[in-house]
Amino acid sequence: MVVVMAPEATQKDVEAVVDLVRTAGGDAFVSRGVTRTIVGLVGDVEAFDALNLAQLRGVLDVVRISVPYKLVSREHHLDRSVVTVAGVPFGPDTLTVIAGPCAVETPSQTLEAARLAKAAGAALLRGGAFKPRTSPYAYQGLGERGLRILADVSAETGLPVVTEVIDPAGVELVAPYADMLQIGTRNMHNFALLQEVGAAGKPVLLKRGFGATIEEWLMAAEYIAQRGNLDIVLCERGIRTFETATRNTLDISAVPVVQRLSHLPVIVDPSHSGGRRDLVLPLTRAALAVGADGVMIDVHPDPGTALCDGNQALTRVEAAEVATAVAILSPLMGRKLAHP
Amino acid sequence: MVVVMAPEATQKDVEAVVDLVRTAGGDAFVSRGVTRTIVGLVGDVEAFDALNLAQLRGVLDVVRISVPYKLVSREHHLDRSVVTVAGVPFGPDTLTVIAGPCAVETPSQTLEAARLAKAAGAALLRGGAFKPRTSPYAYQGLGERGLRILADVSAETGLPVVTEVIDPAGVELVAPYADMLQIGTRNMHNFALLQEVGAAGKPVLLKRGFGATIEEWLMAAEYIAQRGNLDIVLCERGIRTFETATRNTLDISAVPVVQRLSHLPVIVDPSHSGGRRDLVLPLTRAALAVGADGVMIDVHPDPGTALCDGNQALTRVEAAEVATAVAILSPLMGRKLAHP
Amino acid sequence: MVVVMAPEATQKDVEAVVDLVRTAGGDAFVSRGVTRTIVGLVGDVEAFDALNLAQLRGVLDVVRISVPYKLVSREHHLDRSVVTVAGVPFGPDTLTVIAGPCAVETPSQTLEAARLAKAAGAALLRGGAFKPRTSPYAYQGLGERGLRILADVSAETGLPVVTEVIDPAGVELVAPYADMLQIGTRNMHNFALLQEVGAAGKPVLLKRGFGATIEEWLMAAEYIAQRGNLDIVLCERGIRTFETATRNTLDISAVPVVQRLSHLPVIVDPSHSGGRRDLVLPLTRAALAVGADGVMIDVHPDPGTALCDGNQALTRVEAAEVATAVAILSPLMGRKLAHP
Amino acid sequence: MVVVMAPEATQKDVEAVVDLVRTAGGDAFVSRGVTRTIVGLVGDVEAFDALNLAQLRGVLDVVRISVPYKLVSREHHLDRSVVTVAGVPFGPDTLTVIAGPCAVETPSQTLEAARLAKAAGAALLRGGAFKPRTSPYAYQGLGERGLRILADVSAETGLPVVTEVIDPAGVELVAPYADMLQIGTRNMHNFALLQEVGAAGKPVLLKRGFGATIEEWLMAAEYIAQRGNLDIVLCERGIRTFETATRNTLDISAVPVVQRLSHLPVIVDPSHSGGRRDLVLPLTRAALAVGADGVMIDVHPDPGTALCDGNQALTRVEAAEVATAVAILSPLMGRKLAHP
Structure with a gap:
């Protein structure tokens, strides 16, 4: 999961995201760009979903990276089933x-x-x-x-x-x-x-x-x-x-x-x-x-x-x-x- | 309902449509054009639906004209409900x-x-x-x-x-x-x-x-x-x-x-x-x-x-x-x- | 811009992305997750586009974050125009x-x-x-x-x-x-x-x-x-x-x-x-x-x-x-x- | 072409459609149903298009039957081209x-x-x-x-x-x-x-x-x-x-x-x-x-x-x-x- 901060987001806004993610048992890495800062999240996606990160001040967008299904996914079941x-x-x-x-x-x-x-x-x-x-x-x-x-x-x-x-x-x-x-x-x-x-x-x-x-x-x-x-x-x-x-x-x-x-x-x-x-x-x-x-x-x-x-x-x-x-x-x- | 005949439809094909519709209790009117003949149907649309007219020889298309809902239609209930x-x-x-x-x-x-x-x-x-x-x-x-x-x-x-x-x-x-x-x-x-x-x-x-x-x-x-x-x-x-x-x-x-x-x-x-x-x-x-x-x-x-x-x-x-x-x-x- | 690495991507694959981005004058930050690693890019998006990062070994997806238009964007022109x-x-x-x-x-x-x-x-x-x-x-x-x-x-x-x-x-x-x-x-x-x-x-x-x-x-x-x-x-x-x-x-x-x-x-x-x-x-x-x-x-x-x-x-x-x-x-x- | 009359259309409305079509050099056949009357048109479709029949009083819909392209149509050119x-x-x-x-x-x-x-x-x-x-x-x-x-x-x-x-x-x-x-x-x-x-x-x-x-x-x-x-x-x-x-x-x-x-x-x-x-x-x-x-x-x-x-x-x-x-x-x- 990636959190995209708005151009006007402050340092405190970014820290609030990082803190909340860590409180939920995950980890967060900050990448600061010229016009944008993004925060990469590591950990349990559903736990992050429940945080409603898009609601936090300064957050522009939350982009999901991994697929939301598990049992039917090929990711951990490489052979096609019969x-x-x-x-x-x-x-x-x-x-x-x-x-x-x-x-x-x-x-x-x-x-x-x-x-x-x-x-x-x-x-x-x-x-x-x-x-x-x-x-x-x-x-x-x-x-x-x-x-x-x-x-x-x-x-x-x-x-x-x-x-x-x-x-x-x-x-x-x-x-x-x-x-x-x-x-x-x-x-x-x-x-x-x-x-x-x-x-x-x-x-x-x-x-x-x-x-x-x-x-x-x-x-x-x-x-x-x-x-x-x-x-x-x-x-x-x-x-x-x-x-x-x-x-x-x-x-x-x-x-x-x-x-x-x-x-x-x-x-x-x-x-x-x-x-x-x-x-x-x-x-x-x-x-x-x-x-x-x-x-x-x-x-x-x-x-x-x-x-x-x-x-x-x-x-x-x-x-x-x-x-x-x-x-x-x-x-x-x-x-x-x-x-x- | 309107039945559109194919350009190659014969007189017999058209008659077959008319006969089938009449057998089902409806009536049919034939309009012959230069390249197409169309047959207009009068009667119970659901009865006509059951005839699968599109299957008949020489039929190109069957066009429904009236709406398929009745109780919620405004056609016979002009006042809007409260x-x-x-x-x-x-x-x-x-x-x-x-x-x-x-x-x-x-x-x-x-x-x-x-x-x-x-x-x-x-x-x-x-x-x-x-x-x-x-x-x-x-x-x-x-x-x-x-x-x-x-x-x-x-x-x-x-x-x-x-x-x-x-x-x-x-x-x-x-x-x-x-x-x-x-x-x-x-x-x-x-x-x-x-x-x-x-x-x-x-x-x-x-x-x-x-x-x-x-x-x-x-x-x-x-x-x-x-x-x-x-x-x-x-x-x-x-x-x-x-x-x-x-x-x-x-x-x-x-x-x-x-x-x-x-x-x-x-x-x-x-x-x-x-x-x-x-x-x-x-x-x-x-x-x-x-x-x-x-x-x-x-x-x-x-x-x-x-x-x-x-x-x-x-x-x-x-x-x-x-x-x-x-x-x-x-x-x-x-x-x-x-x-x- | 965010580069999402495939689950099977190696450390070398990740480094190749980082190196290429830096060669193009940008910077890259790596966030390693349990199943995924993502790389956040900082710099000129068009320069990154030209790198075809999605082609690199181990890259699953490249996600664009910022908008691709500039002159008509409100981002740097907050007042609405007349x-x-x-x-x-x-x-x-x-x-x-x-x-x-x-x-x-x-x-x-x-x-x-x-x-x-x-x-x-x-x-x-x-x-x-x-x-x-x-x-x-x-x-x-x-x-x-x-x-x-x-x-x-x-x-x-x-x-x-x-x-x-x-x-x-x-x-x-x-x-x-x-x-x-x-x-x-x-x-x-x-x-x-x-x-x-x-x-x-x-x-x-x-x-x-x-x-x-x-x-x-x-x-x-x-x-x-x-x-x-x-x-x-x-x-x-x-x-x-x-x-x-x-x-x-x-x-x-x-x-x-x-x-x-x-x-x-x-x-x-x-x-x-x-x-x-x-x-x-x-x-x-x-x-x-x-x-x-x-x-x-x-x-x-x-x-x-x-x-x-x-x-x-x-x-x-x-x-x-x-x-x-x-x-x-x-x-x-x-x-x-x-x-x- | 088929003109579908509204349920409330009068006999005069229907006649107006027929007259207009005939004035334009075509012919028209009326099929009267229980709730609807339809008029089938015979003649030049583009001439009919120009009549704006949908504008006439009592007309509910105008349904086109034939295809609007000619030179590329297979209708009169049955062999596929090389x-x-x-x-x-x-x-x-x-x-x-x-x-x-x-x-x-x-x-x-x-x-x-x-x-x-x-x-x-x-x-x-x-x-x-x-x-x-x-x-x-x-x-x-x-x-x-x-x-x-x-x-x-x-x-x-x-x-x-x-x-x-x-x-x-x-x-x-x-x-x-x-x-x-x-x-x-x-x-x-x-x-x-x-x-x-x-x-x-x-x-x-x-x-x-x-x-x-x-x-x-x-x-x-x-x-x-x-x-x-x-x-x-x-x-x-x-x-x-x-x-x-x-x-x-x-x-x-x-x-x-x-x-x-x-x-x-x-x-x-x-x-x-x-x-x-x-x-x-x-x-x-x-x-x-x-x-x-x-x-x-x-x-x-x-x-x-x-x-x-x-x-x-x-x-x-x-x-x-x-x-x-x-x-x-x-x-x-x-x-x-x-x-x-």
């Missing part, structure tokens, strides 16, 4: 595809979608039984009935299940049906949910909030990790910008940035980023080439009747194209395609 | 100040802050007992003990209490202590919480998500309203942009825009928008002058020791400046200052 | 209204618009003869004929002229007709134009780029100032964000932020920010109340036939409302309305 | 690498950088002699001396030259030295420069403005095309968002979106997007995999002494990695690596 979900790995040596329908609608739609998922190379089946929708008038999901459909389809196809939980109270209901619990973009800052999921004993897929910085995303992961659960896979799914040609702007750079900052695996959702079927294949290829540890893709046997995000769901032809891209690109990236 | 909180009105003829500490820390800090709130012209006391913090290592609030402090200070000062609820499961605990329940910016998309709060029988202060559009904000209000609770006050508190000089960018235009779209009252939080004490007074004046129905302001007896957002909290001198600005500007805006 | 345009002041004690048509179309339209401008309380007439338009198919302005119309209308009404220049080669043509040269939002980063205008011997109205930070805006002003011209008035006109309800998002906080960083006057354009007539009056009030040194407003005798931005132009009734708001708010803000 | 620069193709069947130093500094630095460019697989040499810099105190380039160095190095290495022009008046000077003229991100809205470059008879590399939408970028290309020059290559280089971990956010989706909207080639600049050397290789791979027609990369023999953007410049090892990635990915994408 997270295993019902035997399926996510990590630096594999490439893992999750696919399925945005929403579980009927048993046959889900089963057909699971077969499409397999055709796309998926090792895990995604499908929402609880849907967080911007409009209260939009389809909200089948609830527990949807979970039972997922369980049946999983048994039939052998694909483990990734499904979303949207409410702390719902974790107890959803967890037994899920091999991996998904936190959606609108819930990345739902701290009660993060903590509940952290305690549920299941791997977590944590989507980035569309308005969240990479640092905030890693802090959300830290909430989960704090409860003793480090089986977290991060999922970049586009951020909100001024561009309107796509639903969101896929922040492809976030993948290598996160891999440098955190030891957790990170995958990409090309379906929700673009919100357009024609962008799914090129964005999948980009995700694999940039070094993502996997992708998550929407498929639907009949997108024209889909109750949720039909515009972006792939059908059989496009699912096969994804499988081909994955098969070609994974060895080039030094990865093996993960199987269920 | 929401009353423990006798304190929010509405078109009044100007209502909420003030208090960001976080409840101790009884004496809260009592002193409440007195500062009164000095700033406040009719309601804000104070957080449960704090949603980006970092799990940051101060998380006193919990129920904080609620009891708020109750004591409210009894002593006569100021009704506005306090945040961060979790559906916590609504039952918080509601009896609160005259108004606050939904914070990170929870604007927490639909389970919105619904729980909608059913709690208390007025709600709904902050705008920092990554949310005005339309999404009104949809979040619609979630609350759907549970039968229309006692909702909206609070603009800054959105996330590329500018880094302020913590957020106060979207001052949102106030008149919302007042035109919705009958609900709308206030401004100048403290969290800017995140800087020196901006609170000018932004308060701007909020009043743009026509906001009130403001919400952070005060603290000793910002240097504040456990949360001390950099933006006002002390006695600045609180008095806010009171002066409010006293001068409210009659100019044709409003009476609301009292507890 | 810029005078043909006798009309912009500064801390006055409130100056610029008004006129977006584009000069005909002599009678311009004359009527100038009368509307006066009715709105304007001391200066704006009007574009050269229009930078996103589409090459949109109306591009009358050129020199428009400048002559402006001159005639100025002579008739006594209002000095503010008009835009869009091209370095055009400055010589436009300057004799202009009392103040306007740089539009799309040209804020047109450095050749900034320099040419800086040498033209006329006051400059510098609009903020809709994608530019406050710091970049002040750097653009520095380009003009470097040519010896400090008669610069800044104009906030909205930035680009994800919100689509308004054309741009007026960054009202930019006014007090800029007034703290720079001694230059700063005004607000409520017409182009919102892009909607119904927002002009409330945003004008907000601009005055936040402390802006003036406003710039579009008026048009018949917006329905306007060749440019008719949706935001005020007519007689609204112009009178602006005049009333200005008359009421300027004394409250301790300002006198500027007259031509 | 642009040839001194014999080097940019187009759907090739993959073209541009590389070189951000700024030309000395003959030997430029020559070494050109050799690095070749090592990276480049068919064209980039290098700036005129640098548009945010700060007037930053390095501004060597000017004509830099152009002569580029010419010498081009003669020595056989690499054609891509160099930036920052000012309409400079086009005459720069064009004879350039095989391709570059318009930088800050000048994308410099319409005078676009027109001058359009008339210069040289292919153009048009970077996207960091604050510009895809539509605005294509409109900028239309300005060039209008002067008869369709030899335009578009270059995505990152947009400005709230994320601060990277200098800009590479909008990787823009590549397939542009390829669908326009017949012009589009390449990616992974160096300026991220602003970090460690991101160049992964972003290059992503660009190739998403389907870009090429990439543009900064190289420098000694980034530690670079006068411009040294933090992102590649040296020999990383240049070779880029060459390998290009060699592997181009055949997979059905492309041949372009050679000088």
